[in-house]
Amino acid sequence: MFKPNLIHALQGYTRQRFYQDVGAGITVGVVALPLAMAFAIASGLKPEAGLFTAIIAGFLISALGGSRVQIGGPAGAFIVIVYGILERYGLANLMIATAMSGVMLLAMGLLRLGTLIRFIPVAVVIGFTNGIAVLIMVSQLKDFFGLQVKAMPADFFGILRTLSDHISSYNGETLGLAVACLVVLAFWQLALPRLANTMPSIKNFSTIPGSIVVLMGATVASKMMGLEVETIASRFGSIPNNLPAFAWPEFSWETAKFLLIPATTLALLGSIESLLCARIADQMMADGPYGDRHDANQELIAQGIANLVTPFFGGMPATGTIARTVTNVKNGGNSPVAGMVHAITLLVVMLVAAPLAGDVPLAALSAILMFVAWNMGEWREFVHLRQFRLPYRATLLSVFLLTVI
Numbered sequence: 001m002f003k004p005n006l007i008h009a010l011q012g013y014t015r016q017r018f019y020q021d022v023g024a025g026i027t028v029g030v031v032a033l034p035l036a037m038a039f040a041i042a043s044g045l046k047p048e049a050g051l052f053t054a055i056i057a058g059f060l061i062s063a064l065g066g067s068r069v070q071i072g073g074p075a076g077a078f079i080v081i082v083y084g085i086l087e088r089y090g091l092a093n094l095m096i097a098t099a100m101s102g103v104m105l106l107a108m109g110l111l112r113l114g115t116l117i118r119f120i121p122v123a124v125v126i127g128f129t130n131g132i133a134v135l136i137m138v139s140q141l142k143d144f145f146g147l148q149v150k151a152m153p154a155d156f157f158g159i160l161r162t163l164s165d166h167i168s169s170y171n172g173e174t175l176g177l178a179v180a181c182l183v184v185l186a187f188w189q190l191a192l193p194r195l196a197n198t199m200p201s202i203k204n205f206s207t208i209p210g211s212i213v214v215l216m217g218a219t220v221a222s223k224m225m226g227l228e229v230e231t232i233a234s235r236f237g238s239i240p241n242n243l244p245a246f247a248w249p250e251f252s253w254e255t256a257k258f259l260l261i262p263a264t265t266l267a268l269l270g271s272i273e274s275l276l277c278a279r280i281a282d283q284m285m286a287d288g289p290y291g292d293r294h295d296a297n298q299e300l301i302a303q304g305i306a307n308l309v310t311p312f313f314g315g316m317p318a319t320g321t322i323a324r325t326v327t328n329v330k331n332g333g334n335s336p337v338a339g340m341v342h343a344i345t346l347l348v349v350m351l352v353a354a355p356l357a358g359d360v361p362l363a364a365l366s367a368i369l370m371f372v373a374w375n376m377g378e379w380r381e382f383v384h385l386r387q388f389r390l391p392y393r394a395t396l397l398s399v400f401l402l403t404v405i
Contacts, residue, residue, distance in 0.1 A: 004064045004298060009335035017334055024333035025341025027209075028071055031327050032058070032346060034211045035372065037232070037357070038365040039074040040316060042139055043082040045091075046236045047357070049316050050074045051350050052243065055343050057306035057318035062339025064305055066298030067278040069285060069333050071324040071342060072306060076372055077273055078266070078317045080135045084154040085262045092249035093259055095311040100256070100263035102311075105270060106304025114296025117275045123395040125276065126378045131403025133377035136369060138163075143366035146174025146229065156404050173227045174363045180221075181214045181367035188213060189371075209327075211368050218364035232365075233358030241354035243347075244314040266307075266317050274303050274320035284329045323372065 032054050040050030054073035061072030085094050108114065138159055142149050148169035153159055188210030196206040222229050232239065278294040299320070306318050328338050385393050 002298070002301065003295070004302070004336070005066050005068050005295065006063055006336040009068055009337075013335065018337065020332035021335055021338040022341050024328050024331040025338040026345050027331045028324050028328045028333070028338065028342040029345025029349070030212055031209045032071070032073055032321075032324055032342060033349060034215045034360075034365065034368055035321075035323070036074055036346070037360070038369045038372075039076060039079060041232075041236075041362070041365060042076075042079045042136065042369055043074075043316060044086045045082070045316055046239075047232055048239050048350075049314055051239070051346060052313055053310055053315035053318050055243070055347050055350070056313055056315055057310045058346070059340050059343035060306040060309065061302050061318065061320070062336040062343070063302075064298075065302035065336065065339075066295030066300075067281055067320070068294070068335055069281050069325060069328050069338065070274070070278050070294070070299070070320045071328050071339050072274070072303070072318050073321050073324065074316055075273060075319050075321050076136055076369070076376060077129070077132050077269060078319070079139065080132060080154075081262070081265055081269065082316060083139070087154045089255075089259065089262070093255060094316075095249045096251060096255065097259045097263040097266060098311040098315075098317050099308050100259060101266035101270060101317065102304045102306070102308030104263065104267035104304070105300050105307060108267070108271060109297045109300030109302075109304055112297045114271070114275060114300045117272055117296065118279075120272060121395060123392050124399050125272065126381050127396040127399030128403050130377045130379070130381070131400045133373040134404050136373035140366040140369050140373075143230070143362045144175070144178045144370065146171025146178075146363065171229065174229045174361075177218055177222065177227060177229055177361060178363040178367045181218055181364045182371060184214050184217065185210045185367065185371045189375075214364055214368060215360060218361050219359050222361050223359065227361075229361045229363055231358060231362065232360050235362065237358075239350070239354040239357045241351050246312055247314070248312065270303055270307065270317060270319040271300055274299055277320035277322045277325055280322060281325050281329060284326065323375070 036050035036054040037047035038050070040047050058071065058073045061070065065072070082094065085097055089097070135156065138156065139152065141163055142152055145167070147163065147166045149162060149166050152162055192202070192206045196203040221227070275296050278296070278299055282293055303319060310316070310318060324342070328342070381396065385396070
């Protein structure tokens with residue numbers, strides 16, 4: 001029943017494969033650094049919550065999971081849900097809801113319900129993913145424009161109303177920096193790989209994650225040019241350079257009853273996201289020498305343990321992450337060791353360079369999140385809707401509108 005993929009993957013493990021895993025893990029750790037902070041901030045939490053999640057949950061999911069190469073951590077799909085729980089129930093209850101979702105995921109894995117996820121219609125998944133992507137982009141407009149808003153509501157129309165009421169308070173320097181970051185990200189993903197094919201001299205630059213380039217470039221530019229933009233430190237204070245101690249929130253059965261639906265939502269979303277991600281990883285690894293199918297039930301067990309443990313150490317909900325998993329595979333990751341190295345890399349970075357992260361402009365993180373949201377959406381499905389049957393179209397559009405509204 002309980003057999004992590006790590007046990008199977010280490011059979012016949014060689015030094016060469018270890019070096020590949022270490023290289024891939026370090027690369028994924030660098031990619032995960034800005035995303036972890038950005039997802040936490042967008043969810044209404046402090047940036048260190050994202051880092052703690054990527055470190056603790058990322059290590060547990062890789063060490064105990066049923067996939068060879070999946071990378072776990074905070075995900076964009078959780079942003080809207082976590083923000084809503086935080087707004088309505090508070091931080092302590094978010095921790096309890098996350099732990100409750102971990103228990104549900106663990107039970108789903110033990111009851112071998114992982115195989116049922118594959119029967120969820122594609123139209124439902126695409127409609128939900130596109131809806132979440134829209135909500136992420138809309139939620140980032142405040143920091144993208146530098147609007148003077150004390151608190152953003154959680155609902156879509158409330159966000160639009162607040163944005164329209166405060167649009168005149170935009171900060172030109174913040175907007176300029178955010179647009180520049182977005183342009184660099186688009187260039188790095190779309191144009192640079194093509195240039196690298198014709199100009200081998202810049203090939204090494206194309207391997208550097210665009211999010212890291214934007215993060216460092218925006219921080220240096222804002223300092224050198226003296227831009228008056230909001231930073232992580234100005235809003236949240238300094239990021240701690242150590243992991244938090246175990247903290248037990250106040251718990252009551254009365255509270256648990258109200259949290260049952262939010263916790264179920266987190267569990268269902270986490271299971272769908274992680275198993276879809278594992279299926280994508282399987283497809284990418286199918287032609288390789290180490291390719292094999294993931295164990296869906298073992299993956300749910302690992303996700304459950306990670307979400308049960310992480311919130312008591314200052315973390316947020318975690319699941320499998322597609323962008324970081326793809327990065328892992330493309331950089332040679334071939335076993336769960338790569339995911340464990342990714343978590344250790346983030347820990348080392350946090351211990352050594354946490355004070356420097358305070359100077360990162362929030363405009364840069366908002367640009368990164370908007371770019372991530374655009375990439376996670378299946379926008380061509382809207383263009384090609386006429387090619388599909390009426391039930392497919394109705395399902396996709398209904399789920400999309402319900403998710404957004």
